[in-house]
Amino acid sequence: MTTTGEERERGFDHTAIEPHWQAAWEDADVFRIDDGAEDPEYVLAMFPYTSGSLHMGHVRNYTITDAFARFERMRGENVLHPMGWDSFGLPAENAAEERDTNPRDWTMQCIDSMREQLTEMGFGYDWEREIATCEPEYYQWNQWLFKRFREEGLVERQGAELNWCPSCETVLADEQVEEGEAPEVPHGDGGAVEVCWRCDTPIEHREMDQWFFTITDYAEELLGALDDLDGWPNNVREMQRNWIGKQEGASVAFEIPGYDEVDIFTTRLDTIYGATYFSLAPGHPVAQAIAEDNDEVAEYIEMAEQADEDDLDVTSGVFTGEYAVNPATGEEIPVYVADYVLTDVGTGALYAVPAHDDRDHEFAEAHDIDIVQVVEPTEDADADPDDIDVQEAAYTEDGVLVNSGEYDGLHSEDARETFVEVFDGEHRTEYNLRDWGISRQRYWGTPIPMIHCDDCGYVEVPDEDLPVELPEFVHTTGNPLDAAEEWKHVDCPDCGGDAVRETDTMDTFVDSSWYFLRYTSPDFEDAPFDTDRASDWMPVDQYVGGIEHAVMHLLYARFFTKVLDDGDLLEGVREPFTNLTNQGMVLGEDGHKMSKSRGNGVSPQRIIEEYGADTARLFIMEAAQPEKELAWSAEEVQSAHSFLQNVYRLADDYAAGAVATDEADDIADYVAREIDATAARATEEYEGFRFNHALQAVRELVSLLRRYEDATTPDADVLERGITTAAKLLAPVAPHVGEEIWERLGHDGLMAEAEWPRAEAPADYAVARRLVENTREDVRDIVDTVGIENPETITLAVAPEWKHRVVDIAREADNVVPAVMQNEELQQYGEAAADFAKDLAGRAQYDETLSPAGERAALERAAWLVEREFDAEVIVLSAEEADESLAKKAEPGRPAIDIES
RNA sequence: GCGAGGGUAGCCAAGCCAGGAAACGGCGGCGGACUCAAGAUCCGCUCCCGUAGGGGUCCAAGGGUUCAAAUCCCUUCCCUCGCACCA
Incomplete structure (x- = not known):
């Protein structure tokens, strides 16, 4: 049992109120935003893949955006908070196979079910803007955009060696390949292998023709603009920087007699005089050419291509018998084919400098190759040139050149510049980023709008024939599009001859690269989106989603945005997402990631049923800040539930007239100030995405209100304002209870549309609060230390005006005692003033304090708390009223305390 | 190896950017109120010593700057994440 009968009777019943208010919001169109709205706050969660059920990660993600959207809406902002479905993709095909249905029906069922679950969570979306990427109304624009990209020269068809997952029977992007555990291979040393991100099957490589978006054309801007994305987490920006992987260097041609000139890429052209051998990647054309006449090389290449990456030693390689001419020294250096040289890095060829590169050094030692030092530390470097022995270890720092002919003494940096000219090379920038292969040999995706004609080659499907809709799904082992004979065979749009459609579909990351633009005009028929509105409403102000999309989705979306802006489909929108938050993982109660195998998963459905x-x-938002991980806790869920019931009961009792009320007094002032301070604090925390702090403030306020109601005869206006404020501050996170309270208190309309509380802390709030808290602590301290059993009277006396003046002087003066004693007005206090000045002189700092009257007022407002705690009478006195012996102990910020029992 | 982010009381965790109170809050533990009792709720305490608000030692370790350091700087150790035979 989670709720007692009594609680249910007096509290709210979530199974009744939640559907009720969900319907009320729907009826009132609360979350709808008008097309004419000007630059709304755009709050967006990454749309879900249509798996059919929400998990806790989704719930957390969408609670964050919903709470923020509701907060902004109550503050009077226009808010765009849409939802849609990332509904293309392989799992739907698998599900269709398993269940003997088709991907479309399966997906549509999933969407219906997930929409219902989102509604049950109380998430407020503008459902009129709902989109599903698997609908022709959406994916036709993928096709249209593909053609526009092609016009811009951003589409290429290239043969490429691609990652092939034998289990999914599909091509994978590099980003979809992960390092995984090697399966049970007898001789395996547990080395990592490349596996499919979805099914963990080790991948293979195949050479195929593919469609590519040339994202590399934008590499430089995608990289540079990261610096200005202040609203993004550093780690995501860093991951994108790594992914783009810019390297600045130079390329220089080496001649290998009998073969072509070979271009190398290097970032250390300054070390060229130290090049003592030359290395080719096994996949390099010249290596392949040499292999034709050299069995040993052919064998090595064969072996290297078969081997898993990490099986081969760093020093594995084979001497080709050929020599390259070092353009700097004119010497012939041996040419090796070595696996550590990667085909797709740089040019796939390099000159090796064992003296100044760790890998080259290791290789040279293993193959007994000369090591020649050509750089030594500069005079002001940490290292002493005499301590450097490149025979032992490579020196990889920059320095000054030695053994480099006429260039000795040149600094590394200058040498790199000079040598580009001298050796007829060129400056070159290399990126790790590859073009984006979008072809997938699957059914459930956007058909690529191309037709292949034997005579005309590849021809675009004309705009008027778009969309190219998917044909009926057929169960087949390969690609169902290949089997759709009728669909596949068409007339060539150019010559009218027999032709066939492209049977590849697009990577689903194409869908998600612009969906945030479609939300601005989901029914627009002339283009993917309305340029004016999208340009006004973009960029997304708050984007929230998982870290797993740090590179792929977010980089592709940035790429699309830039292309669209350059193509004038957008105006002045260079980046799609201003602020990005990656929500942390939801862990099971055992502190481990929720998983079926551990059995520590918690189903959102069950929690909704049981607790609402x-x-x-509330639990999710209180447990941790959005970006931190969060461990499920049954106790804390229970605690969140009782808290909501308590707040509701507080409101209910008041509304039912069960609370006796009286006129305003000091106590009411105290409570009123706390209400204002709480609103101020909570607002600031909401703005900063620190929902847990905001909610903590609300809990404190509710606790105070309950004491106020319990221990005193409260002022009706103040109590009601307190309850309303607490409920409103809570409403973004617990909207149903908020509405229920709003209604109980007799308000018309919806709290979702009500005004956010005014948020200004009272003047001197912090100082007054500190005074009160310190004083309360001191009283406790005394009672406890002295062991007073039953205090009867607690007398507090604030410090006199003149002591405040002493403090003021002390604050300014270097020499406190003389400064005070020179003050004519203070001289009349004689010894007392001198003593106090001496005390102060020993202190490093003076806290801000209230005036004597201010201190007295603050203590009087808070006296009820002390009375209640100690069950004793509390008397607050000015210095003049108090007994001389007591008053003299008071200091500004620290009243004198006398306790009688 | 390179890069990013961390190491705060029994545990979780704020504070650090903008230096100024043994350091928010939660959990756990202890004591008290309410109750026949339990639960729920409420009020305290929870680094050490202390019979009037005091003293001592503290924020991974060590050093430095400062009147003053969890906060700024340097060094070391450890953790987490990302990238990586990247020329």
């Missing part, structure tokens, strides 16, 4: 959506939302 508000409880789930």
Whole structure:
């Protein structure tokens, strides 16, 4: 049992109120945003893949955006908070196979079910903007955009060696390949292998013709603009920088007599005089050419291509018998084919400098190759040139050149510049980023709008024939599009002859690269989106989603945005997402990632049934800041639930007239100030995405209100304002309970549309609070230390005006005691002033304090708390009223305390 | 190896950017109120010593700057994540 009968009777019943208010929001169109709205706050969660059920990660993600959207809406902002479905993709095909249905029906069922679950969570979306990427109304624009990209020269068809997953029977992008555990291979030393990100099957490599978006054309801007994305987490920016992987260097041609000139790429052209051998990647054309006449080389290449990457030693390689001419020294250096040289890095060929590169050094030692030092530390470097022995270890720092002919003494940096000219090379920038292969040999995706004609080659499907819709799904082992004979055979749009459609579909990351633009005009028929509105509403102000999309999705979306902006489909939108938050993982109660195998998963559905959506939302938001990981905790869920019931009961009792009320007094002032301070604090925390702090402030306020109601005869206006404020501050996170309270208190309309509380802390709030808290602590301290059993009277006396003046002087003066004693007005206090000045002189700092009257007022407002705690009378006195012996102990910020029992 | 982010009381975790109170909050533990009792709720305490608000030692370790350091700087150790035979 989670709720007692009594609680249910007096509290709210989530199974009744949640559907009720969900319907009320729907009826009132609360979350709808008008097309004419000007530059709304765009709050977006990464749309879900249509797996059919929400998991806790989704719930957390969408609770964050929903709470923020509701907060902004209550503050009077226009808010765009849409939802849609990332609904193309392989799993739907698998599910269709398993269940003897088709991907479309399966996906549509999943969407219906997930939409219902989102609604049950109380998430407020503008459902009129709902999109599903698997609908022709959406994916036709993928096709249209593909053609526009092609016009811009951003589409290429290239043969490429691609990652092939034998289990999914599909091509994978590099980003979809992960390092995984090697399966049970007898001789395996546990080395990592490349596996499919979805099914963990080790991947193979195949050479195929593919469609590519040439994202590398934008590499430089994608990289550079990261610096200005201040609203993004550093780690995501860093991951993108790594992925783009810019390297600046130079390329220089080496001659290998009998073969072509070979271009190398290097970032250390300054070390060229130290090049003592030359290395080719096994996949390099010249290596292949040499292999034709050299069995040993052929064998090595064969072996290297078969081997898993990490099986081969760093020093593995084979001497080709050929020599390259070092253009710097004119010497012939041996040419090796070595696996550590990667075909797709740089030019796939390099000159090796064992003296100044760790890998080259290791290789040279293993193959007994000369090591020649050509750089030594500069005079002001940390290292002493005499300590450097490149025979032992490579010296990889920059320095000054030696053994480099006429260039000795040149600094590395200058040498790199000079040598580009001298050796007829060129400056070159290399990127790790590859072009984006979008072809997938699958059914459930966007058909690529191309037709292949034997005479005309590849021809675009004319715009008027778009969309190219998917044919009926057929169960087949290969690609169903290949089997759709009728669909596949068409007339060539150019010559009218027999032709066939492209049977590849697009990577689903194409869908998600612009969906945030479609939300701005989901029914627009002339283009993917309305340029004016999208340009006004973009960029997304708050984008929230998982870290797993740090590179692929976010980089592709940035790429699309830039291309669209350059193509004038957008105006002045260079980046899609201003602020990005990656929500942390939801862990099971055992602190481990929720998983079926561990059996530590918690189903959102069950929590909604048992405790209600508000409880789930509140727990999630209180447990940790959005970007931190969060461990499930049954106790804390329970605690969130009871808290909501308590707040509701507080409101209910008041509304039912069960609370006796009285006129305003000091206590009411105290409570009123706390209400204002809480609103101010909570607002600031909401703005900063620190929802847990905001909610903590609300809990404190509710606790105070309950004491106020319990221990005193409260002022009706103040109590009601307190309850309303607490409920409103809670409403973004627990919206159903918020509405229920709003209604109980007799308000018309919806709290979702009500005004956010005014948020200004009272003047001197922090100082007054500190005074009160310190004083309360001191009283406790005394009672406890002295062991007073039953205090009867607690007398507090604030410091006199003149002591405040002493502090003021002390604050300014270098020499406190003389400064004070020179003050004529203070001289009348004689010894006392001198003593106090001496005390102060020993202190490093003076806290801000209230005036004597301010201190007295603050203590009087808070006296009820002390009375309640100690069950004793509390008397607050000015210095003049107090007994001389007591008053003299008071200091500004620290009243004198006398306790009688 | 390179890069990013961390190491705060029994545990989780704020504070650090903008230096100024043994350091928010939660969990756990202890004591008290309410109750026949339990639960729920509420009020305290929870680094050490202390019979009037005091003293001592503290924020991974060590050093430095400062009147003053969890906060700024340097060094070392450890953790987490990302990238990586990258020429």
